[in-house]
Amino acid sequence: xxxxxxxxxNKDGKEILKNINLKLxxxxxxxxxxxxxxxxxTLAKIIMGIEKPTSGxxxxxxxxxxxxxxxxxANMGIGFAFQQPAVFKGxxxxxxxxxxxxxxxxxxxxxxxxxxxxxxxxxxxxxxVNTSLSGGELKRIELATILARKPILSIFDEPEAGIDxxxxxxxxxxxxxxEEDSKGITxxxxxxxxxxxxxxxxxxxxxxxxxxxxxKSILKDIFSCPKGGDLCE
Amino acid sequence: MSSLLNxxxxxxxxxxxxxxxxxxxxxxxxxxxxxxxxxxxxxxKGIDIYVKEDTLFGIIDIPxxxxxSGIKDVVYNDFHIGENANVIIVAGxxxxxxxxxxxxHDGIHRFYLSKNSxxxxxxxxxxxxxxxxxxxxxxEAYLEEGSxxxxxxxxxxxxxxxxxxxxxxxxxxxxxTINEKLYTEEEQYAKTDFIVNLNGENASAHVTSxxxxxxxxxxxxxxxxxxxxxxxxxxxxDAIIKENAQVKAIPIIYAKDxxxxxIHEAAIGKIAGQQLTKLMTLGLTLKEAEKMIIEGFLx
Numbered sequence: 001x002x003x004x005x006x007x008x009x010n011k012d013g014k015e016i017l018k019n020i021n022l023k024l025x026x027x028x029x030x031x032x033x034x035x036x037x038x039x040x041x042t043l044a045k046i047i048m049g050i051e052k053p054t055s056g057x058x059x060x061x062x063x064x065x066x067x068x069x070x071x072x073x074a075n076m077g078i079g080f081a082f083q084q085p086a087v088f089k090g091x092x093x094x095x096x097x098x099x100x101x102x103x104x105x106x107x108x109x110x111x112x113x114x115x116x117x118x119x120x121x122x123x124x125x126x127x128x129v130n131t132s133l134s135g136g137e138l139k140r141i142e143l144a145t146i147l148a149r150k151p152i153l154s155i156f157d158e159p160e161a162g163i164d165x166x167x168x169x170x171x172x173x174x175x176x177x178x179e180e181d182s183k184g185i186t187x188x189x190x191x192x193x194x195x196x197x198x199x200x201x202x203x204x205x206x207x208x209x210x211x212x213x214x215x216k217s218i219l220k221d222i223f224s225c226p227k228g229g230d231l232c233e
Numbered sequence: 234m235s236s237l238l239n240x241x242x243x244x245x246x247x248x249x250x251x252x253x254x255x256x257x258x259x260x261x262x263x264x265x266x267x268x269x270x271x272x273x274x275x276x277x278k279g280i281d282i283y284v285k286e287d288t289l290f291g292i293i294d295i296p297x298x299x300x301x302s303g304i305k306d307v308v309y310n311d312f313h314i315g316e317n318a319n320v321i322i323v324a325g326x327x328x329x330x331x332x333x334x335x336x337x338h339d340g341i342h343r344f345y346l347s348k349n350s351x352x353x354x355x356x357x358x359x360x361x362x363x364x365x366x367x368x369x370x371x372x373e374a375y376l377e378e379g380s381x382x383x384x385x386x387x388x389x390x391x392x393x394x395x396x397x398x399x400x401x402x403x404x405x406x407x408x409x410t411i412n413e414k415l416y417t418e419e420e421q422y423a424k425t426d427f428i429v430n431l432n433g434e435n436a437s438a439h440v441t442s443x444x445x446x447x448x449x450x451x452x453x454x455x456x457x458x459x460x461x462x463x464x465x466x467x468x469x470x471d472a473i474i475k476e477n478a479q480v481k482a483i484p485i486i487y488a489k490d491x492x493x494x495x496i497h498e499a500a501i502g503k504i505a506g507q508q509l510t511k512l513m514t515l516g517l518t519l520k521e522a523e524k525m526i527i528e529g530f531l532x
Contacts, residue, residue, distance in 0.1 A: 050510055070513040079514065086511040089443075089471070090529035099515045099525070145515060 001025055002047065002153055002185060007056035009042055009208075016042050018208045020056070024153075029179045029186045031196050033219070034205035040189045041083065043205070044155050047187075048080040049073045060153070077184070079151030083158045085142040087130045093141055094125045100145040116177070117144045118170040136167035143174060152184040160192045168192075237298050240359040241325025244292065249323075252294035253280055258306045269293060269320075279309035279341075282322075286315030286347070297326040302364050303334030309341045314380075316347040325357040328392075330364030337367040344373070346380035346407075353383045360391035368392055372399045376407035378433065384409075388423065389416045389531070396424045403464075405433030413442040414531045417450035417478070427456040431464035431493065440468040445527050446478035457485040460493025470499040473530060 002024040009017040017039045024030055032040045045051040047058065049070040057066050065073055088096075097110045111121030117140040127133065129141060139162065146154055159175070160168055172194050178186055179198050188195055196202055196216060204212045204219065212218040238246065238254075246252050251269040254262040260280070265271050268288040272281045284291060299306060312322065330336040346352060360366035374382050388395065401409050409429065417423050429438045438458060446452045458466045472480045486495035504526050512522035 048514060050514075070510065071516060071518050074514050074516040082507075082511065084507075086505065086507040088508055088526065088529055090532045091525065095525075095529065096515075099512065099517060102516060149515070 001059075001061060003059040005057040005059070007043075007046065007058065008054045009039070009046060009051065010054045016208050017046070017053070020210060022203065022210060022213070024185050024187065026185060027183065028200045029198065030188070030201050030203060031199040032187065032189045032203045032205055033191055033196060034211070038205040039208040040205050041157055044080070044157050044187065044189055047073075047153070047155060048078060050080070074149075077152030079146045079149050079154045081142045081146045081154075081156045081159060083161050083189075085129075085138045087133075087138065088128070089130055090128060092126055092128055093144075096129055096141070096145055097125075097148050100148040102149075113144050113148045114141075116147055117141075117174055118167075119144070136163040139163050139167070139171075143171075147178075150183075154178070154184065154186050156186075156188045156190075158189050158191075160190060160195065172198075237300070237327035237329055237359070237361075238296055240361075241327045241357045242294055242296050242323055243355075243357075244294070244323060246294050246296070249292045249294040251282075251291070252296075253282075254294075254296055254298070255306075255308065256298045257301045257304055274309060274311075278307070279311070281311045281313065284312070284314045284318045284320055284350075286317055288315065288318040288320060291318070291320040293320060293322045295322065295324045297324075297338055297340065299326070299328045299330070299336050299338055302330050302332030302336055305335075305337040305339075307339045307341070309343070311343045312345065312352070314344065314346045314350040314352055317349050318347070319351040321353045321355070323355045325355075325359070326368060326370075327358075328360045328366040328368075329362050330360070330366050331362035332364045335365040335367060337369070339369040339371070341371045342373070344375065344382060346374070346376045346382055348377045349379040350377075351381045354385070356384070356386045358386075358388040358392055358395070360393070365393050366391065368395045368397075370395075370397050372397075374399075374401040374409065376401065376403045376409060376436075378405045379407065380404075381408045382410070384411045385414075386412070387414045389414070390418055390421075392421060392423070394422045396426075398426045398428070400428045401438070402430045402432060403436035403438065405435060407433060407436045409436075409438045409440075411438075411440045411442075413440075413444070415442070415444035415452065416447075416527075416531060417444070417452055418447045419450060420448075421450040423451070424453040425455065427458070427468070429456075429458045429466065431458070431460045431466060432462065434463050435465075436462075437465040438468075439466070442470045442472075443530055444471075444480070445473045445475070445531060446480050447475040449477050451479045451481075453481045453483070454499075455483040455485070456497065457487070458495055458497075459487045460490055460495050462490045463492035464490075464494070466493075466495045468495075468497045470497075471530075472501040473527065474501055474503055 007020040114121040484497040
């Protein structure tokens with residue numbers, strides 16, 4: 001379980017997050033959504049330790065992790081897929097997967113992980129994680145590093161950003177699979193209705209505050225179809 | 234001697250088709266065959282290596298070892314590569330200096346590549362011990378029509394001062410590839426100059442330098458590529474800088490013909506925070522993440 005207690009985050013004199021109180025339960029699939037600038041990414045980074053809250057406490061399975069480093073949190077079972085994956089000169093997909101999984105794996109094992117994110121593995125395992133890969137390919141490799149770790153809490157920051165429609169369709173399948181297999185908490189930041197559709201709970205963030213937590217019906221106003229009827233696809 | 238040899242030569246020297254081991258200014262061991270001849274220059278100032286035309290996949294090792302302190306060894310090695318020959322030359326210099334005197338090795342390597350020949354030249358510099366260690370390699374390459382020269386140089390720590398000069402003249406359809414890897418620390422100083430003349434039509438040069446400068450070290454990279462005719466060059470200099478180190482990159486590309494296509498890219502910067510953060514989210518500590526990024530960069 002992950003629990004936020006009175007989390008506030010200020011930057012450059014601006015209140016980005018205002019007194020967030022929230023509990024995320026095990027084996028649930030959460031999606032955080034909300035307008036740009038509402039504080040979604042900041043909230044996710046605070047969980048991973050990439051940003052430090054100005055005040056408040058975060059508990060992960062009843063342990064206070066507020067002052068723990070990124071590395072400590074990673075080793076406690078928190079995983080984070082970045083919106084814009086980092087690129088590395090000279091580091092291959094295989095190198096990265098070995099670090100992610102914390103042991104020496106064979107290329108065949110690495111290939112199996114890559115095929116879960118729809119990459120034809122043999123073509124990718126020895127490639128460098130650099131700008132010669134497309135945005136969609138980098139994104140899937142990023143996802144693969146998270147899947148490889150099997151975290152207790154997996155955070156995905158806008159997995160749909162920067163990828164084409166074809167890749168997006170595959171991505172939905174990957175998340176459906178995660179949803180079915182998930183043994184821990186999955187938290188996705190997304191604006192995509194198709195991702196919202198597979199969530200157990202949706203958290204709506206606005207101006208740094210939690211406006212609502214619930215099922216898809218809380219977004220009725222946002223996704224309501226101008227022609228009447230239910231949610232627009 | 235053998236431990237120093239292992240640091241600079243990756244292959245097993247006995248298995249090379251031919252070799253010449255030079256220790257403290259003198260040839261101590263040599264092997265030749267019917268395709269590869271090694272001839273002494275007067276006053277043991279170096280060797281001429283003759284590779285017969287059409288020699289295929291020959292491996293030539295020419296390591297230099299300096300284990301006595303205070304030696305200044307200047308050696309001239311000339312490689313005469315016959316037409317259509319294809320060889321790998323592994324050179325390297327190891328200095329073991331535990332005394333206060335300066336040990337210095339200045340290797341002057343000249344390559345004469347005949348028509349359609351291919352050479353892969355691998356050079357590694359390694360220094361150990363607290364005494365001052367200086368390397369000043371000069372490489373000159375003359376590439377005739379259709380020939381190819383790949384140069385790989387590696388200098389990882391241990392060398393106090395180095396000034397490397399590489400000059401090349403390329404004729405029609407000749408290709409030159411240079412890959413340089415450099416890591417400096419403490420007060421080390423490393424200067425590299427590449428001077429490439431593209432003289433023949435469709436000659437091409439590809440120069441890639443990757444370096445890491447740490448602590449108080451200084452690196453300077455100059456590349457001066459001149460396209461005298463329809464030709465292509467791509468020079469890329471990429472450096473990671475840490476602590477109080479300094480890195481200077483001076484790109485010169487000079488097109489003397491409207492159909493010369495010359496590109497230079499240079500980037501100097503510290504390790505990107507995003508890279509470190511990503512690796513830390515995979516469970517590495519900051520130090521481990523830095524190490525992995527640097528090792529990958531210089532791989």
